[in-house]
Amino acid sequence: MDESGTTKAAVASDGSGSDKNEVQRYNPAEIEPRWQAKWDAQPNLYAAEPHTSGKPKFYCLEMLPYPSGQLHMGHVRNYAIGDALARFMRMRGYNVLHPMGWDAFGLPAENAALKNNTPPREWTLKNIAQMKVQMQRIGYSYDWAGTEIATCLPEYYRWNQWFFLKMVERGLAYRRSSKVNWCPQCATVLANEQVIGGCCWRHEDQIVEQRELEQWFLRITKYADELLDGLDTMPGWPEKVRTMQRNWIGRSEGAEVEFRVTAMANTPAITVFTTRVDTIFGATSIQLAPEHALVKEWVKTDAQLASAVDAMIAEQKVARETGDIGNIEKHGVATGKTAINPFNGETLPIWVANYILADYGTGAIMSVPAHDERDFEFAQKYGLAVKRVVAPNVDTDKLALPYGEEDDAVLIDSGEWTGEAVLEAQERMARFAEEHGFGKKTTTYRLKDWGVSRQRYWGTPIPMVYCTNGHAAGAGHEGVKAGGVVALPESALPVLLPEQIEITQEGGSPLGKVPEFVNTTCPVCGGPARRETDTMDTFVDSSWYFYRYTDARNSTAPFDSEKANYWFPIDQYIGGVEHAILHLIYSRFWTKVMRDLGLIANSEPAERLFTQGMVIKDGAKMSKSKGNVVSPDLMIEKYGADATRMYALFAAPPDRDLEWQEEGVAGISRFLARVYRLVGKYAPNVQYIEHGMHADEIAPEQFAGQTAAGAALLRTLHQTIAKITEDFNGRWHFNTCIAAIMILVNEIYAAEAAMDSGEVSSATIAELLRTLTLLLVPFAPFIAAELWKDLGETTDVFQQPWPVADKELARESEIEIPVQVNGKLATVIKLAADTDEAALEVAIKAASLADEKVAARLIGKTIVKHLVINKPSGKLVNLVVK
RNA sequence: GCGGGAGUGGUGAAAUGGCAGACACGCAGGUCUUAGAAGCCUGUGCCCGAAAGGCGUAGGGGUUCAAGUCCCCUCUCCCGCACCA
Known part of the structure; x- marks a missing residue:
């Protein structure tokens, strides 16, 4: 091994006498199809190991696409995120399941059939074939052979x-x-x-x-409580999604109370739902939805009521059409009938009101204007009584109607419940109603x-x-x-x-x-x-497809339970937030049903859920109607698949919206060309090719006697490894990961002279380029494979272990210490990193005072404090002066 | 109205309470070239200036030795829900 001598002139070492200009240019159009053909010929390249392998598993899942026939940038991004993770986890030694399939039933196939006279099946299968080609061009590491499903095939449905x-x-x-x-x-x-x-x-x-x-x-309502309560045990899901599901399920605890209709023996009592049964002494009317069953009965004999109710229903329809539903003015009509409040025997007028929803609760409410904003608005309009029955714990003169109140407020003017606390009264009054047969405690759900x-x-x-x-x-x-x-x-x-x-x-x-x-x-x-x-409904298909992936070719059962129990729950599910309610709540329901059928052991499908941001262009979501769609095919053609997918990860952190800028893709392509040129130049000169030596045979002590230039490069290298590894395990800011790789590459370029002169050893260059290649795998697999080959490797780069950061090598030789005066930066001083810890603080203080820029700011001032702050990220000085 | 997210250069963005603007795009100048492209080098938050400097994370207040980051108020934008009793 040649440690001491001058490294042979890199460009000439292949003996060809080639010069810089002849180093081959990065040409993804040549590289990518070549590797793709090779990979496609190996159907088990990305197959997971059997569930009996004993390896730790990682189930990485992206939402399956509808086969429209055209992959769009949202897909590219979604799958680039998942693929980076899957590739990373494989290199970390996990048994990774990374499947893909097609959500292949649905209306567009029928529309297409109408339009083109193509049978839906044919149209769908053609689209699938088309999109699969697109996805394979991008180089996603799916186990197509082992997992691919199409929900429109009988084997699935x-x-x-x-x-x-x-x-x-x-x-x-x-x-x-x-x-x-x-x-x-x-x-x-x-x-x-x-x-x-x-x-x-x-x-x-x-x-x-x-x-x-x-x-x-x-x-699904049978599982409403479990679906709701389960959300609290799912910290790996975004709070936004959990909140949306909570609202969707809409559990509301309250009471039902029956109000008899006065002097109408054969008419059933009106059941109202309320969450504030404690305010029942304040009820001054009963309000029915226009579609309420009793109203339907009464309009038969009351033409005036009938026309009023019809108008209300018509008005709501119009409001729905214009999107104004929700802020149409409240109004109603008195039926002339009355009902009895079972708690105090009061007679209340019955109205029909346009703000009462027929399909929520019982479609009937007791109106308590003093304590409900909507009822108050209505009562004001029609001059209905407002009767306060809860005393707020604050100065009531300053309160506007309707009265809100704190939980420890107490009831007034409420018969035997007067003086009771609100929450207590709710319990006891519901129980009272139940004991006397005119009501009960109940829970309603928005979920149907x-x-x-x-x-x-x-x-x-x-x-x-x-x-x-x-x-x-x-x-x-x-x-x-x-x-x-x-x-x-x-x-x-x-x-x-x-x-x-x-x-x-x-x-x-x-x-x-x-x-x-x-x-x-x-x-x-x-x-x-x-x-x-x-x-x-096609949401049935997508409610359990990810279980099928674990045993996709099973012809006697939906899947084998042992296999599913090995792979589930999904470790990471990645998709768009637009599925926060529909797909994700149905999937959770289906999981619970399958559990109760004894098919699986888990109660929730996915441990962690990630919702990526939208891909936008010119400030708007890409859509045909806006004419701002960017075709992935075109991008791949112009810049390559690696550049396209890498840009999708670089332009923004994955959870944020991403503005597609073609210049940015070009920039990434330029960056990859720089990497390609770098490896192209030094690959022939890399020692281990000549000596058959691999980097893992290079003991760390061989880096010990490094020149400063070599040590600096290795330092950046190991800092980069550490940064990317940490990010994959945590916050997923792949944009900064890629930026870190760029910094590394820029630094290697800056050290070109030192590398050419032999100041940086060949072993170091080999280590740099090999590791750089491995770091690119999750983001740009084609070029990674190509570079690996160019570095003389015959192994599969995707099977290599992920590099491990060496803390010693990553450590700075010199520490930089910012010095602030009153919190404002005055200067940055430098000290050798090996200064004895005990002496360091003294040295820092002395050095900070010795600095002339600091001194300039101290003129005419008195030092109040001289702080030396120690943080894991470094040290900092702050001089507080007066 | 309620809930959630966001507001940082010309642009996309970065910054465990500790050097604001990393990295990239764009732009400008240079180099190479017969010329161009590509590549390479340099510069690029704003203001004044020769320099030193001053000002800067939507706006206002607060906590702190130190705030883009934490707390309070206000404004704007995006997303979700929306008369849910």
């Missing part, structure tokens, strides 16, 4: 059907008539979660209509059961039939009512989606027009039966 049957058995799936959200454009039903501000989530300008339909529902029926073709067929002979369901099928609804046996699965089908724009389920599909036999009696023609 049969398990949707299987789960559905399990849920039917357990009463978790049921059928009932219900008012549903109907999007005329989709010609199908939407779940509550898919209605955004009264409009369809897919058609932002389309008002959602209400229709009465027979629908299948999944009983999940309607999963869709009147569409391109989805999972619901595995139920309607027996013409009117069979009731078999024993144990408690979710199925009599009337001929029969669950298919498991042996009848999968219920295949017919492929020859005509898609038309007419409403109703397209499957209903396929007699071969519809007409079947009853599994119980063998008589004629009709199949369910609705298909499942």
Whole structure:
């Protein structure tokens, strides 16, 4: 090994006599396809080891895409984040599961069929093939062969059907008539979660209509409490997402109280829901929603009421359309009827009011104007009584109506409850109502059961039939009512989606027009039966796909429990925040159901969730309508896949929105070219190529007698390793990781002369370039593979262990100490790092006073304090002077 | 209205309470070239200036030896929820 002598002139060492200008230029268009072809030929390159391997596991998951046929920058970014992490964890020795698949059912396939006359299946599979090529071009390290799934294939969707049957058995799936959200454009039903501000989530300008339909529902409300309480045990999820889910579930504890309608013996009592039963003595009217059942009854005999109610409903519809719902003026109409307050026997007028929601609570409230803002506003308008029943603990003269109050406020004018504290009264009054049979403590939720029926073709067929002979369901099928609804046996699965089908724009389920599909036999009696023609919401597909990944080729079960239990929970889930409610709450529900079925041991699907920011351009989210879409293909063509994905990590920290600037991609490409040139220049000269020596054989003591230049480079190198390693384990600021690599490369360039003259040893150069290459793996795998090869390695760079930072080598030889005077920087002094700790403070004080810039600021002042501050990050001096 | 996030150069951004603006883009000047491109070098928060200096993290106040960072108030922008009784 040549430690002492001058390093041979780098450029000439290959004997070719080449000079600088002939060093090959970085050409990703040549490098990347070459490596990609090599990788694609190895289907198990990124396969995880079996669950029995005994290695620590790491399940790295990104949300699966809808196969639109075009990868967009949001995908590129999302998957670049996940891929960096997966590659890092592999190099750290983890058994990494990094799967990918396709959320392949859904309406666009049917729209495309209408437009292009292409069957949905064909269109979808073509898109998948197209997007897969795009993703492979970018070099993501997915285990395609072992995990790839497409939810539109029977191998997958049969398990949707299987789960559905399990849920039917357990009463978790049921059928009932219900008012549903109907999007005329989709010609199908939407779940509550898919209605955004009264409009369809897919058609932002389309008002959602209400229709009465027979629908299948999944009983997610059974898990409402667990879904809510579980959020408190999920510190690895963003607070934002947990808050959104909490609000969505909307648990509200209160009481129901029945108010009898005066002099109407046959009319059922009005049940109101309230969270403030303690204010019931302050109730001065009853308010019903326009759609309340009693109102529907009364309008039959009261034309005036009928027109007022109709106007209210019409007004709400308009308000919804214009987006003004929520701030339309409160108004109402008196019904002329009255009800009795069961607590004090008072007679209260019954009104119908436009601010009462039919689908929350009971659709009826007791109005307490003194203590509720909305009721107060309403009462003011119509001159209804305002009766205060809670005394605030502060000077009441200064309070404006309606009165809010503190928790320790007490009741006044409330009969036998007068003087009781608010919270105590709530408990006791609810119990009193229950004991006397006119109320109870109750909890309501904003969350509703999940309607999963869709009147569409391109989805999972619901595995139920309607027996013409009117069979009731078999024993144990408690979710199925009599009337001929029969669950298919498991042996009848999968219920295949017919492929020859005509898609038309007419409403109703397209499957209903396929007699071969519809007409079947009853599994119980063998008589004629009709199949369910609705298909499942596509959110069913994505509710459990990540379990399938652990055993994607299983043909006898959705997955093997042992495998799932090894891999779950997902260690890191990465995706867009737009799925904070829909997908992520359904997934949590499905996990709990699977746990209760005994399939898995975990109760939550993912340990940690990361929501990346949007990719924007010219200040707006990329979208076709805005015409600001940047094509990943074009970027790859111009700058290479490495530069494109690396820019996606460099331009902003992953959780923030990212403004796409093409000049930035060009900048990254230039940086990679610099790295390429550097390695190209020194690779032929790297010692271990000639001597077959590897860096791990270079003992640290060989760096001990380093020249200052070599030591400085190694110091930066190890600081860089430490910085990146720490970031992967913590805050994920990959932008600063890449910046750190740039600093390292800049520094190596600055030391070029020292490297050429032999001042920096060949062993050091080898260590620098090898390690630099390894550090690039998570961010730019193509160039990393190429450089590794150029450095003479024949091993797979992705299987190399991640470099370990050496604290000794990373330590500064000289410490810089900022000196402040009254907190403002005066100068920076330098001291040798090996100064004895005991003497250091004295030395620092002396040095700081000796500095002329400091002295200049001390003229005419007195030193009050001379502080030397010790921090892990370094030392600092502050002179407090007067 | 409620909840969450953010506000730092021309731009994207950096900064465990301790040197504000790392790294990059852009721009300017230089070098190389017949010329250009690429590369390389230098400069680049603002103000005045030859220099020394002064001012600067939306605005105002506070805590601290020390505040972009912590606390209080105000303003602006983005996201989510929105008459939830």
